[in-house]
Amino acid sequence: MIHPVAVIGAGPYGLSTAAHLRARGIPVRVFGEPMVSWRDHMPEGMLLKSTPAASNIDAPQPGHTLGDYCAAAGIPRLVTDEDIIPVETFIAYGEWFRQKLVPELEQVRVVSVDRGSGPDAAGSGGFDIKLDSGESFTARAVVVATGLSGLAHLPPELAGAAADGPTPSGPVSHSSQHHDLRRFSGKELIVVGAGQSALETAALAAEAGAQVRVVSRGKGAVDFGAPPWDQPKLRPESPFGRAWSLWALSYYPQPYRHLPAEARHYLVRRVLGPLGAWWLRDRFEGKVGVREVERIVSAAATDGQPVLTVRTHGGRVEELTADHVMAATGYRVDIAAMDFLGHELRAGLAASRGTPRLGAGYCSSLPGLYFTGLPAASSYGPVMRFVCGTEFASPRLARHLAAAHG
Template structure:
């Protein structure tokens, strides 16, 4: 009996990869809760920063785009750069995509993955049901799960981990920001997550301050009608750099490690969506600082200490602090990967080093989505990255393990 391929994760990258595997007739078992990160770790009322063209999950056949879903669901088409996608619509699209193209999805959690050293090799997986089975290849597509990042200067205030009911939480832990109505709230960060979290919390009745590092750090993108017309289009705007990174990620993994990690951080970095400016300005206070020094909770109330741009120390008290400080790929956080397997993986600053076709240094073990961004560029942080990643990963896997 041919061993199946295991896909771990049922977000956009996992679903897209599984759909391509099924289209090639490759036996596959897919594990996860469809769109769980989008459903449980994004705030209600959130709008996607990405445009409709950047929000389609790649499929091996026509008829499964975001526009196709809108037609099937009888909702207004989302097609132009000025159309804004509610997170609820995107979640429903992902679930529709799963039902159409990955109907055998197993809503179970993979507890462990280990390399088999006998009986032809492959991998042994254990599910939370207790089932053990063998896969000839494994695709890790776990998205943002377990990768929420807290800077050390904040993390010390939550030794047991961040929590919405404590002094400090991470932005990924919030679905309902109404719990902070009437409270003083500090949001640390300057990216879309920080600015939209702040705006939604203010609209829910909180008194919100954003603390951001650097003068002019809180900024918003230009609306589509003000984008320069003499530059090539990309899913993220008009710029030669964005066009190259979106459509030609092939040579990215050949760049020096320092350049690759810098570009992942800086390209399409902290910037609010053009449509958020009016909701944010006037509703949220902004404190631009040189850096955050510490978060103290000794008196039961969180107090943030920062070094101001003038060199003076500033102390800001609140009822709660939300760290909208993003995500950091760290294989150590992927505890379902066996210890021996992790020690055999080549890494670069915590991220797996991937070769052609998204394969890791362990033959048969593939990574896609955010963990692949350090090898294939910032486009892998976005849904439209499935268009490049999925067919290439599956082609390589089919050739190596077909």
């Protein structure tokens, strides 16, 4: 019996990988809610920071770009770097892509993945998979493409005001827990962070009637990127701007995994780091307050309201209060948080700072277990944090899987 490949996740990376596997004639089962992180965990009214060229979900055949979707849906084409993509348009594009190329998507949750016990077509035990529908089956290979799910990062210094973890109705939340920001109308809101998520969330909340302050930590000041017409003309073009480093990381991420671990993790953090989109500046400046501090010392909740203790760049210790604190502090890959993977699998994975160490073709140290998207960033570079990374990842993963488990 030839067991199918299981793809866990139905965001851009899961859909793209599944489309490439199907095009190779490989039996595949795909699980998850389509575009769920984009639909439920991004703020209403959000605009994508990425350009149209950087927002295509890679397909094994032409005719499935964002521009193709716009043409099919009768939407004005999004072509130039000056065109801005509403998140609703991108979600609809992902759903259109799914209907065209991954029509058999199963909207059920994978409960567990464990090493299989019986021989499969490749001569190994494969993987035993249980679904929340009650079904169990064996897969010959598994692709983890769960995106941001379960990886929201709350800095430890904020934990004192969130004893039970971040919650939308508690003193401290994570930005991924909010879709409708109108709930903060008339309230004082502190947003912790300095990246696009923090700055755009703050602007949207202010437009919804909140009094908003952004608290930026460390040496970096709140800043915004240059508009397309101000980009250097004599540097190579990449999906993220004109720079030799961005060009290399975008189109040649293969050597990245051979760098020393310290360099790989540093580049993932720093390249394309905190920076607001050029088009956000006018909506932010003068509408949102900014407090740049050296660090947040601690957080506490008094009568249900958060109090942040901060150290200023001048060395003073101060307290900041608000009705709510929202941590727009990004996501951190941690294999331990992927609890659908059985304990034996997680314990057997070679890892570096909580992230899986991947070899050629996005395969982990356990043959047949693959990771793509954000969990692959520490092995293949910052491009894996963005949709355009599907262009590099999906065909290579599918080719490796076909050769190893075909």
